[in-house]
Amino acid sequence: MTAEPILQVKEVTKTFGGIIALNRVSFEVNSGEILGIIGPNGSGKTTIVNCVTGFIKATSGSICFRGDEITGKPPHKIADLGVTRTFQIMRPYYSLPAYKNLVIPLYSPRARRTGGWRGGGRLGDRNTVSIDILEEIGFERDSYVPYKTTSTLPTGYLKRLELARCLALKPEMIICDEVFSGLSMSEIASMVPLIERLQMDGITLIMIEHRLRELFQVANRIMVLNFGEKLVEGSAEEVMTDPRVKEAYFGSENVEEVMSHA
Amino acid sequence: MSTAAQQRRKERIDRGIKVRTDGLYALMSWRELSYLIAPRSILIVGLLILPLVMPGLYWPRVITIVCIYALLAMSFDFLAHYVGLVSLGGAFFVGVGSYLSAILNTSLGFPPLIAIPVATLAGGGICTLALLPCLPLRGVYFAIVTLMYPLFMARVIEALDIFGGTDGIMGIDSFPSAWVEQYGMIVVVLIFLFGLRRLVNTDLGLVLRAVKDNDQAVKASGMNITRYKALAVFIASAIGCLAGACLAHIYMWTGISTFALDFSVLPIAATVIGGSGTLVGPVLGCLILVPVSELLRDFGTLRIVFYSLILLAFVVFRSEGLMAYGQRKYHQFERWTQI
Numbered sequence A: 001m002t003a004e005p006i007l008q009v010k011e012v013t014k015t016f017g018g019i020i021a022l023n024r025v026s027f028e029v030n031s032g033e034i035l036g037i038i039g040p041n042g043s044g045k046t047t048i049v050n051c052v053t054g055f056i057k058a059t060s061g062s063i064c065f066r067g068d069e070i071t072g073k074p075p076h077k078i079a080d081l082g083v084t085r086t087f088q089i090m091r092p093y094y095s096l097p098a099y100k101n102l103v104i105p106l107y108s109p110r111a112r113r114t115g116g117w118r119g120g121g122r123l124g125d126r127n128t129v130s131i132d133i134l135e136e137i138g139f140e141r142d143s144y145v146p147y148k149t150t151s152t153l154p155t156g157y158l159k160r161l162e163l164a165r166c167l168a169l170k171p172e173m174i175i176c177d178e179v180f181s182g183l184s185m186s187e188i189a190s191m192v193p194l195i196e197r198l199q200m201d202g203i204t205l206i207m208i209e210h211r212l213r214e215l216f217q218v219a220n221r222i223m224v225l226n227f228g229e230k231l232v233e234g235s236a237e238e239v240m241t242d243p244r245v246k247e248a249y250f251g252s253e254n255v256e257e258v259m260s261h262a
Numbered sequence B: 001m002s003t004a005a006q007q008r009r010k011e012r013i014d015r016g017i018k019v020r021t022d023g024l025y026a027l028m029s030w031r032e033l034s035y036l037i038a039p040r041s042i043l044i045v046g047l048l049i050l051p052l053v054m055p056g057l058y059w060p061r062v063i064t065i066v067c068i069y070a071l072l073a074m075s076f077d078f079l080a081h082y083v084g085l086v087s088l089g090g091a092f093f094v095g096v097g098s099y100l101s102a103i104l105n106t107s108l109g110f111p112p113l114i115a116i117p118v119a120t121l122a123g124g125g126i127c128t129l130a131l132l133p134c135l136p137l138r139g140v141y142f143a144i145v146t147l148m149y150p151l152f153m154a155r156v157i158e159a160l161d162i163f164g165g166t167d168g169i170m171g172i173d174s175f176p177s178a179w180v181e182q183y184g185m186i187v188v189v190l191i192f193l194f195g196l197r198r199l200v201n202t203d204l205g206l207v208l209r210a211v212k213d214n215d216q217a218v219k220a221s222g223m224n225i226t227r228y229k230a231l232a233v234f235i236a237s238a239i240g241c242l243a244g245a246c247l248a249h250i251y252m253w254t255g256i257s258t259f260a261l262d263f264s265v266l267p268i269a270a271t272v273i274g275g276s277g278t279l280v281g282p283v284l285g286c287l288i289l290v291p292v293s294e295l296l297r298d299f300g301t302l303r304i305v306f307y308s309l310i311l312l313a314f315v316v317f318r319s320e321g322l323m324a325y326g327q328r329k330y331h332q333f334e335r336w337t338q339i
Helices: A045-053 A075-081 A100-106 A109-114 A126-137 A155-167 A185-200 A212-218 A236-241 A243-250 A255-261 B003-021 B030-053 B058-082 B090-106 B112-134 B139-160 B178-201 B203-213 B215-220 B225-251 B262-274 B280-299 B302-317 B322-338
Strands: A005-016 A019-030 A034-038 A060-065 A083-085 A173-177 A204-208 A221-226 A229-234
Touching: A005 A045, A005 A204, A019 A045, A019 A060, A019 A204, A019 A229, A034 A045, A034 A212, A045 A075, A045 A083, A045 A173, A045 A204, A075 A083, A075 A109, A075 B215, A083 A155, A100 A126, A100 A155, A100 B203, A126 A155, A126 B003, A155 A173, A155 A185, A185 A204, A185 A212, A221 A236, A221 A243, A229 A236, A229 A243, A236 A243, B030 B058, B030 B178, B058 B090, B058 B178, B058 B203, B058 B225, B058 B262, B058 B280, B090 B112, B090 B139, B090 B225, B090 B262, B112 B139, B112 B225, B139 B262, B178 B203, B178 B225, B178 B280, B203 B215, B203 B225, B215 B225, B262 B280, B262 B302, B262 B322, B280 B302, B280 B322
Parallel strands: A034 A204, A034 A221, A083 A173, A173 A204
Antiparallel strands: A005 A019, A005 A060, A221 A229
16 A cells, blocks of 8 residues: 555635634545544534535635645536545435436546546446446346336445445545445445455545444544544544543543533 | 356346336337337327418418427426426527527528528527526526526617617518428427437436436536536527527517517426426427417407416316326326237
């Protein structure tokens, strides 16, 4: 694994009116690694995803991808560079059959340039390519599932479809916003090897999760956010034993300390 | 397993399931073929023989007006149902198209058959540029802003007294003959009808529908949604301008009344009656609404009352639209005969 940073986030601040959603958050992601971001509800995890992918503009600070400034660029330009994301609330095209969902990203300039996931060059029939991608991501090819209307699919498949939409672009980086949430234990168990395989394919991942056990299984590094500020960064053990993290999640054991904070 | 064998396996699996899920089936007999072809051919043949069974001076003109409204209604339906932009700017498209074609014809001396295509493309470009600032708007906001454009243009022409001012532009060449006029319009309607139907089922059409359903996901897929919206507006406004250009040459006159809101509102009513999202429906709606409006002329001012009542009845009793209803019944009928 090379240690050069692929994504550098420096001092990013985002305010919504008087609310500070992110307060000077800085971190780096190295090429090929999996960075996990955890934190209690409302700690700014999704906001950081939105800032990096351009869906909202950071109030101040800079975000660089491969050394190029991407702060303030529109989302489609950032996706075009290969930084893709999944949505926490899944956003498939509900009225279309599942495989037609992928025809749309495959139509994008980036997919045409790169030939889509694993594609070597020119795209052939987009329908076939999209079913190929769906098969790799866990849709059974010899069943009706890839052809079913998206609105009839269970959550597990929708989460995979979100990932597949990213993969269709042949991404360099995928930012997963809670891909494990809402899934059953067995669904998560089948999702973990998938994530590991994406890493083996050389894709850098940022994972935002509440399912800590599964996250620690796959992530190389963990960053903890609390109230829009970076609390700790380090390996899973370091993070879990850190008293500040415990305090953020469970509250302080010491009553006087809580009172003095208040 | 070699790649060739893998490829064969994929194809074999996909074919079987695709056939069963996509409603694709091999056509076995003339009966099945005719099931698909009959409705289309009835429409085509029906439209083509209309001028023959409608002699006289009055009704042929109604046919061409039906065609003009049909073009507008198709463009409205395409934009509203497949791209999610509800446009009340139909009158703007018509006005721009008719003024352009009129100027090309009277000032530059282009014959109608050249002025119309040029006005269509140039008008589409102008309308798209004009609407570019409001493309980020959605839903009812886009509708309100586009409604402003025709009103705005009419006032500008009136106030600045350009393009003939309130008198309009007169002395525009007409079509070579009434037959060219009627058949030209009918063929144009059919071409655009089947062209649009094909377009919305291509991958590009899928992207446009995705922009309507879920623009965030399209952005996240690395596509500039404004570009696709602009492309769709260009297609729709070019169709509207074509209608306007033809109108100028049919009446041999153009004026501020081409920016009248009839051109924005009647296509919407036709779409409601015909069934939105079908593209054929709006054409059918125009075929009903325009002649009905002509027939009701005998009632004088009560015409609007009856017209509104008919519209109301459709909205209450057949809110899905005639075409959607017809399609359902047609498929049921096919089942019945099989049983």
